[in-house]
Amino acid sequence: MRLSDLPTPALCVDIEAFERNIDRMHGFFKNRPCGIRPHVKAHKTPAIARIQIDAGSCTGLCCAVISEAEIFADHGFDDMLIANEVCDPTKIDRLRTLGNRITLTVAVDSLAAIEILEGTGLRVLVDVNIGLPRCGCAPSDAVSIAQAADRAGLRVVGVMGYEGHVTIMENVEERADATKKAIGILISVVDELKSAGFDTGIVSAGSTLSYDVTGTTEGVTEIQAGSYALMDTLFAASSPFEEALRCLTTLTSVQGNIAVLDAGLKTMSVDHGDPKLPEEVAADVLFLSDEHTTLAIRDGFSEVAGDRIWLRPSHVDPTVNLHDRLFAFRGEEVVHVWEVSARGYSSPTVT
Amino acid sequence: MRLSDLPTPALCVDIEAFERNIDRMHGFFKNRPCGIRPHVKAHKTPAIARIQIDAGSCTGLCCAVISEAEIFADHGFDDMLIANEVCDPTKIDRLRTLGNRITLTVAVDSLAAIEILEGTGLRVLVDVNIGLPRCGCAPSDAVSIAQAADRAGLRVVGVMGYEGHVTIMENVEERADATKKAIGILISVVDELKSAGFDTGIVSAGSTLSYDVTGTTEGVTEIQAGSYALMDTLFAASSPFEEALRCLTTLTSVQGNIAVLDAGLKTMSVDHGDPKLPEEVAADVLFLSDEHTTLAIRDGFSEVAGDRIWLRPSHVDPTVNLHDRLFAFRGEEVVHVWEVSARGYSSPTVT
Numbered sequence: 136m137r138l139s140d141l142p143t144p145a146l147c148v149d150i151e152a153f154e155r156n157i158d159r160m161h162g163f164f165k166n167r168p169c170g171i172r173p174h175v176k177a178h179k180t181p182a183i184a185r186i187q188i189d190a191g192s193c194t195g196l197c198c199a200v201i202s203e204a205e206i207f208a209d210h211g212f213d214d215m216l217i218a219n220e221v222c223d224p225t226k227i228d229r230l231r232t233l234g235n236r237i238t239l240t241v242a243v244d245s246l247a248a249i250e251i252l253e254g255t256g257l258r259v260l261v262d263v264n265i266g267l268p269r270c271g272c273a274p275s276d277a278v279s280i281a282q283a284a285d286r287a288g289l290r291v292v293g294v295m296g297y298e299g300h301v302t303i304m305e306n307v308e309e310r311a312d313a314t315k316k317a318i319g320i321l322i323s324v325v326d327e328l329k330s331a332g333f334d335t336g337i338v339s340a341g342s343t344l345s346y347d348v349t350g351t352t353e354g355v356t357e358i359q360a361g362s363y364a365l366m367d368t369l370f371a372a373s374s375p376f377e378e379a380l381r382c383l384t385t386l387t388s389v390q391g392n393i394a395v396l397d398a399g400l401k402t403m404s405v406d407h408g409d410p411k412l413p414e415e416v417a418a419d420v421l422f423l424s425d426e427h428t429t430l431a432i433r434d435g436f437s438e439v440a441g442d443r444i445w446l447r448p449s450h451v452d453p454t455v456n457l458h459d460r461l462f463a464f465r466g467e468e469v470v471h472v473w474e475v476s477a478r479g480y481s482s483p484t485v486t
Numbered sequence: 487m488r489l490s491d492l493p494t495p496a497l498c499v500d501i502e503a504f505e506r507n508i509d510r511m512h513g514f515f516k517n518r519p520c521g522i523r524p525h526v527k528a529h530k531t532p533a534i535a536r537i538q539i540d541a542g543s544c545t546g547l548c549c550a551v552i553s554e555a556e557i558f559a560d561h562g563f564d565d566m567l568i569a570n571e572v573c574d575p576t577k578i579d580r581l582r583t584l585g586n587r588i589t590l591t592v593a594v595d596s597l598a599a600i601e602i603l604e605g606t607g608l609r610v611l612v613d614v615n616i617g618l619p620r621c622g623c624a625p626s627d628a629v630s631i632a633q634a635a636d637r638a639g640l641r642v643v644g645v646m647g648y649e650g651h652v653t654i655m656e657n658v659e660e661r662a663d664a665t666k667k668a669i670g671i672l673i674s675v676v677d678e679l680k681s682a683g684f685d686t687g688i689v690s691a692g693s694t695l696s697y698d699v700t701g702t703t704e705g706v707t708e709i710q711a712g713s714y715a716l717m718d719t720l721f722a723a724s725s726p727f728e729e730a731l732r733c734l735t736t737l738t739s740v741q742g743n744i745a746v747l748d749a750g751l752k753t754m755s756v757d758h759g760d761p762k763l764p765e766e767v768a769a770d771v772l773f774l775s776d777e778h779t780t781l782a783i784r785d786g787f788s789e790v791a792g793d794r795i796w797l798r799p800s801h802v803d804p805t806v807n808l809h810d811r812l813f814a815f816r817g818e819e820v821v822h823v824w825e826v827s828a829r830g831y832s833s834p835t836v837t
Contacts, residue, residue: 219748225493245791248739250792270738387570388620393619400804425803441599453752480495480753
């Protein structure tokens with residue numbers, strides 16, 4: 136199959152850029168004490184996770200929601216961290232069932248969250264706030280959270296923190312300094328938990344943008360990174376990873392100084408900005424509608440309705456989530472068709 | 487089944503608000519010369535389309551892409567307008583096949599688009615630009631487009647235009663004036679096509695926000711409207727339709743002045759702004775991540791992890807597209823589970 140056989144819009148992966156990203160990240164962790172736990176929320180694609188695991192240096196997989204953990208377990212992956220609090224009472228039986236099938240670990244950050252998990256006997260990480268205003272307990276609460284988890288019959292196996300607040304720092308040195316400060320907080324918590332007698336075998340943190348700093352900090356056992364494989368446009372400039380995701384579109388209309396592509400908000404997420412055109416296309420993205428990307432064209436725009444044009448989506452994770460399949464290509468050949476098996480919300484308990 | 491049985495995030499429909507929206511729109515067109523062609527891109531849900539058709543005053547259904555037309559045909563709907571140019575060469579055989587099964591009509595706005603459809607014998611509407619800078623030929627080109635379609639063996643059955651540029655006008659009178667001007671352009675084109683001997687039996691235009699003005703303009707035979715059934719937060723204030731779409735979430739973390747819900751960018755589209763909280767929740771939406779909505783909480787925020795909180799998504803169409811099912815509720819009871827059958831891109835020709 137060739138790219139020209141694909142109906143558009145089609146979400147595609149430049150396999151060579153993708154392979155270089157995998158080599159770069161997994162190669163970095165070869166022979167280091169710290170490993171990588173690939174975050175599957177970035178692609179929701181078992182075939183990509185298999186490539187990541189096969190590339191070595193992995194401690195398991197990471198995910199954001201239980202449906203991802205269930206679907207990846209169905210595809211044979213046996214160590215999943217849900218790097219998130221699960222507080223929906225309807226999901227507790229599913230967690231228990233999954234915990235009996237695979238090595239399943241869940242994050243906890245409050246007494247309320249622990250109470251909901253009580254009786255499941257699950258493995259948990261104490262989730263510590265190290266700078267991003269989102270989930271994670273105050274560092275000073277970590278020991279009492281671990282003690283409460285212990286009393287509730289949960290098995291504390293370590294800590295996690297997410298220095299997500301550094302991702303908006305484009306200056307690499309500023310980002311490194313902020314990362315070191317954040318990870319320092321996490322390591323202090325590890326020391327306190329150790330002193331209190333807790334297992335801190337897993338110290339999980341990091342992201343694609345802080346992998347080199349977090350992944351070389353003594354005491355960190357694994358980094359959670361997902362974006363590096365396909366890489367977002369917003370962060371690619373300040374990272375060694377290459378944008379590998381492309382959306383193949385068809386030009387449907389050229390009228391005056393306006394041209395329209397057959398891909399829009401239902402094809403690409405715009406929360407990190409509009410998608411980008413190749414430099415050789417003499418046009419700028421004006422706005423997206425449900426199924427259109429409208430361009431302002433400049434002198435030299437020579438494409439006509441029916442021609443194919445590439446777009447580079449700005450935010451990988453919610454864009455991949457919009458598609459059933461990814462088409463990996465080399466040159467004009469489609470070399471893999473990958474199922475995005477864990478996309479969306481399939482509400483499995485109420486079917 | 488009750489709302490409390492649903493795993494979160496769950497996309498829900500307030501059935502009473504929905505029914506009032508249906509009654510209001512379809513009641514308006516009762517005994518008028520103009521009908522309504524519900525735009526299924528807004529919900530992609532055959533069960534909702536069935537309610538719309540059963541509510542009367544319909545001329546058929548409208549959709550944005552061929553996969554919607556195919557899936558709605560599979561559900562027994564036999565008159566579909568693809569209100570869009572289809573220029574992807576891989577789709578032409580699918581159009582021909584579908585055109586043999588149902589009454590299928592497609593928009594054309596250029597010689598290039600017509601050339602791609604040549605030989606299919608499809609019914610076409612001449613798509614005219616009446617103000618929105620997107621698809622649609624210049625009004626002065628409409629007759630030559632119709633003649634080219636005729637020569638290519640396509641069957642011209644009317645015209646369409648979309649006054650989408652008026653939707654951002656919050657002042658109702660300003661919007662009405664702009665709508666009249668836009669529809670005036672379309673009616674002039676109808677007169678020219680008639681004089682040139684073309685069938686103008688279908689004059690299709692309009693939207694949820696201009697239904698009353700466009701739908702009472704002499705010569706317009708149908709309005710294309712989709713949002714009215716579930717209604718967006720952005721436009722509800724300046725329309726008689728009520729927001730009927732709700733996302734049910736679970737609170738997963740409360741830390742200091744920050745709280746987190748288990749629904750994010752993969753659950754709700756934010757291209758029209760962040761989702762809104764109920765007034766009784768003492769908090770404001772700060773930002774969304776893939777699977778989180780982070781709130782800044784105020785004095786009086788009393789919810790704890792595990793509690794359910796509603797959000798109102800800002801843009802219906804791309805939000806519904808993220809879900810497999812809609813849960814229609816009355817009070818605490820789930821009264822319908824509707825399949826969003828046409829969501830996303832299933833790439834049927836390359837499976």
